[in-house]
Amino acid sequence: MKKSILLIRSISLLGLLVGLSFIVVAPKTIALHIAANNIVDSTGSKYMLLLEPALLIIVNEVSVFNLKRYRKNYHLTDAPIILVKEWYLISAAIVLLVVFGFLMYEQVTLR
Template structure:
């Protein structure tokens, strides 16, 4: 379980670091809503770039909670390796990271 928590929280840290880098290089206003044709519908202050890393943190902590709950339910608390469902949760966290990083990059470049 410790290895799983470490990996998930490392993904959270990467999300926050990418958000910080985007905040540093972002203009004073960023796109907050982008239409289908890549046209900016709404803009907001640059600090709003941190909404996605905060959502990533919430998702990742929920994944940790769910994995811990499943370990308790299945009496697997003492095992020191990743279970198959935990590997799936890591993949989910990485996919969310990639999607959010792409969205943050698009917010500061449009």
């Protein structure tokens, strides 16, 4: 269980580092809403880029809570392996990291 929690939390940390790195290179205003034809409808402060990493951290912490509860309910707290359900949640966290990274990139580059 400790390995899967460490993986999920390190993905959260990586998402936060990606967000902070985009804040460093972002202009003062970024795109907040992009229409279907790549026209920016709304702009905002570059610090709004921290919303995606915050959402990633919230989702990952809910996943960690779910993993702990699952292992406790099925008496698997001492199992030294990463379970299939844990791999699903780890892969979902990676997918969210990639999607949020692409979204932050689009927000920074479009004006």
